[in-house]
Amino acid sequence: xxxxxxxxxxxLGAVGVAAGRWLSDGVTEVVASTAPGLAxxxxxxxxFRIYTVTSGYPEYDPATYRLAVNGLVRDELSLSLADLAALxxxxxxxxxxxxxxxxxxxxxxxGVLLRDVxxxxxxxxxxxxxxxxxxxxxxxxxxxxxxxMAPDVLVATSMFGAPIQEKHGAPVRLYVVPMYGYKSLKxxxxxxxxxDVIPGYWEQLGYDVDAYVGTSNGRSxxxxx
Amino acid sequence: MVAAMTLSSDAAVAPVQLQRFGTAERWVHRxxxxxxxxxIITAALLFIPDLGGLVGNRQTVRRIHEIVGFALPxxxxxxxxxxxxxxxxxxxxxxxxxxxxWLRSRDRRSGRIPVGKFNAGQKLNAAFxxxxxxxxxxxxxxxxxxxxxxxxxxxxxxxxxxxxxxxxIIVVVGHIYMAFNDATARLGMRSGSVPESWARREHGEWxxxxxxxxxxxx
Numbered sequence: 001x002x003x004x005x006x007x008x009x010x011x012l013g014a015v016g017v018a019a020g021r022w023l024s025d026g027v028t029e030v031v032a033s034t035a036p037g038l039a040x041x042x043x044x045x046x047x048f049r050i051y052t053v054t055s056g057y058p059e060y061d062p063a064t065y066r067l068a069v070n071g072l073v074r075d076e077l078s079l080s081l082a083d084l085a086a087l088x089x090x091x092x093x094x095x096x097x098x099x100x101x102x103x104x105x106x107x108x109x110x111g112v113l114l115r116d117v118x119x120x121x122x123x124x125x126x127x128x129x130x131x132x133x134x135x136x137x138x139x140x141x142x143x144x145x146x147x148x149m150a151p152d153v154l155v156a157t158s159m160f161g162a163p164i165q166e167k168h169g170a171p172v173r174l175y176v177v178p179m180y181g182y183k184s185l186k187x188x189x190x191x192x193x194x195x196d197v198i199p200g201y202w203e204q205l206g207y208d209v210d211a212y213v214g215t216s217n218g219r220s221x222x223x224x225x
Numbered sequence: 226m227v228a229a230m231t232l233s234s235d236a237a238v239a240p241v242q243l244q245r246f247g248t249a250e251r252w253v254h255r256x257x258x259x260x261x262x263x264x265i266i267t268a269a270l271l272f273i274p275d276l277g278g279l280v281g282n283r284q285t286v287r288r289i290h291e292i293v294g295f296a297l298p299x300x301x302x303x304x305x306x307x308x309x310x311x312x313x314x315x316x317x318x319x320x321x322x323x324x325x326x327w328l329r330s331r332d333r334r335s336g337r338i339p340v341g342k343f344n345a346g347q348k349l350n351a352a353f354x355x356x357x358x359x360x361x362x363x364x365x366x367x368x369x370x371x372x373x374x375x376x377x378x379x380x381x382x383x384x385x386x387x388x389x390x391x392x393x394i395i396v397v398v399g400h401i402y403m404a405f406n407d408a409t410a411r412l413g414m415r416s417g418s419v420p421e422s423w424a425r426r427e428h429g430e431w432x433x434x435x436x437x438x439x440x441x442x443x
Contacts, residue, residue, distance in 0.1 A: 001320030002352035009356030010363075013385055017364060020381025044387035051272035055281040100371075117279050162302060167278050219377055 005102040028105075037152035039104075048096070048104055050167045053201060057166045058136040058187050065171055067117075067155070071131070071193035074122030081171055084157055087120065088113040092154055095224045097213045099117060099180040103221070109175045111156035115149045117191065129197040132174060141174065141185040141200035142209060147191075151176035155188065179222055231370045241421040243435045245413045249307035254414055256300040265394055272387070294365050297358060316342050317351040324348065342431040350400055350416075357393040361386060 028046030031038050039047030062081055069077040072092040077083075092108040097103045101164045114130075123145065130148045132141040147153070154175040157164060169186025180195065182202045205210045208216040214223040267290035270277045280286065304310040324345035327338045327376075367374050367382035374382070404411050410427070413419040413426070424432035 002318035002348055002355075005349070005352035006359065007357040009353070009360055013363065013389070015358035016385035016389075017367070017378060017381035020384035024380060024384040041273065041275075042391075044384070044391075047360045048274065049272075050276065051283050052276055053284065057278055057281075086279065101376065101383055124307040167274055218372055 003085055019055050027130075031192055032080070032105075043102065046104065048168065049100075049102060049109040050099065052136065052186075053138050054136045057135060059171075060105070060135060060171060060187075062171060067172055067188060068190045069117060069121045069193075071192070072124040072127035073118075073193050075120075077117075077121050078119070081214070084112055084155065084172065087103065088116055089092060090116075090154060092152065092175065094152075094177050096175075096181055096184070097221055097224055099207065099211070099217050099219065101219075101221075108160055109154055109156045110129070110158045111172070111175075114153040114155050114174070114191075115151070117155055118193070119147065121193075123193055127193035127195050127197055131192040131194050131198045132185045132188060132200070133192070135189035136187050139185060139187075139190075139201045140198070141183055141201065142197045143183070144197060147176075150178075156190075178213060180207075180217065180219075181213050182207060229395050241436075242418040243424045243432060245418060245419050246313075246417050247307065247309035248417070249304055250310050250313065251417055252415060253300045253304040253307075253310065257297070258417065260293050260297050260300070260407075261397060264290060264297070265397070267293070268390055268432055270393075272390075291369055295369075300361060301355075301358075313342070317348050320345070320348060323339075336426060336429055339430045340441070341434075342428055344428070346403075350396065353396060357389055357396070359387055363391065364389075 023034070024044075026045070028039075031045040033092055033199045039045045041047075043049040065081055067077075067079040067084065069079065089110055091108065091112045093106055093108045095105050096107050111146050130143045130145065132143075136141070143153070155172050155176075156175045157171060159165070160169055164173060169188070172188045173186045174184045174188055182200075185200075197209060199209055210216060213219075263271055270280050270286045271283070277283065277286070298416060321341075321342075325336050327333050327340065328345045328349075333344075364382040364386040367378060368386060371379050404414075404437050409419055409423040413423075421432060422435070424435065
């Protein structure tokens with residue numbers, strides 16, 4: 001009998017793996033419509049899984065926080081939260097897709113388009129790529145200038161209609177709509193305009209530099225458009 | 226077998242002890258327990274955003290979870306070398322009609338329904354735990370070698386791994402709770418032997434078998 005239970009569980013496990021994508025979507029839908037708060041506690045019900053590469057969440061003081069924009073620019077900028085709030089604001093509601101497979105549907109973001117920040121600084125000739133740094137002191141990311149100037153790359157200051165939470169990268173993070181989540185660097189503190197792409201943290205560990213959802217990293221997820 | 230026979234006149238001062246678990250079984254139990262504890266802690270850090278945020282270092286936590294996960298079956302496989310472990314596995318595998326009666330009855334602790342070396346709850350726990358470990362190992366392997374599997378299987382494996390681990394943790398907590406309420410049972414797993422009186426009360430058939438008054442039944 002014990003053996004039958006073990007074999008039965010192996011069978012159920014196999015069925016669960018085969019039907020898992022469908023079941024998992026079902027659970028996400030049910031939780032979203034009945035107890036949306038649950039996803040914050042149990043990401044298996046459709047919420048964000050929180051990834052950090054350092055201990056805890058990096059601290060900052062809203063009064064002294066500055067976003068540095070430098071490198072090949074006409075004017076180096078040091079933007080406070082008030083400065084960012086004074087730039088044209090853009091809202092985007094799109095999915096967030098992680099390269100490990102989870103996806104959070106219809107996340108409302110807002111902030112300043114990266115291209116509006118770059119326009120304010122003025123990109124000098126030769127500035128063909130962007131190097132992003134996080135004040136966690138470790139994480140970095142990259143985009144080509146063309147990717148960064150697209151109208152769906154946000155220097156986000158708000159998420160779900162409220163200031164970005166610590167775990168999501170407060171006070172400022174990137175949201176790169178068409179790419180996997182690792183491109184959307186959290187705790188953004190520096191944007192440097194450079195000549196060539198410098199692969200970011202995960203890209204040095206083997207992930208694709210051009211991380212378009214559905215056509216990179218060997219995955220076939222539905223694109224985020 | 227009777228570990229210590231005493232003269233009847235001494236019985237009151239030196240209670241008879243019955244050998245319940247051998248060295249191999251106790252070591253396997255201890256090793257699996259420690260490995261599972263590490264797996265549960267790292268799982269909680271990987272899985273619950275607000276806990277994981279306190280510790281961070283996701284890569285390191287993940288690496289520990291993976292190494293310990295792949296190490297989990299090793300003590301089980303080594304245990305198969307032990308005759309006592311295999312015998313107990315046989316006993317755990319064997320369900321008898323009285324086991325179902327025992328599970329359904331309200332007075333299952335009264336001793337009315339005979340219980341062998343393991344009661345039906347322990348048998349179910351053992352089977353579920355082994356099944357859960359194997360399924361978690363298999364789905365964890367898919368997640369570890371994820372680049373070799375299509376997206377749908379990766380998502381499916383993650384789904385099964387997530388929810389089965391929640392169920393398994395609940396069962397493990399239940400197991401610890403039952404042990405918490407029975408100091409003699411814990412002593413049995415720690416020292417290997419239990420007093421005859423406890424054995425007669427909790428595992429009457431097994432006690433009779435050990436004392437030589439009944440043939441082995443399960």
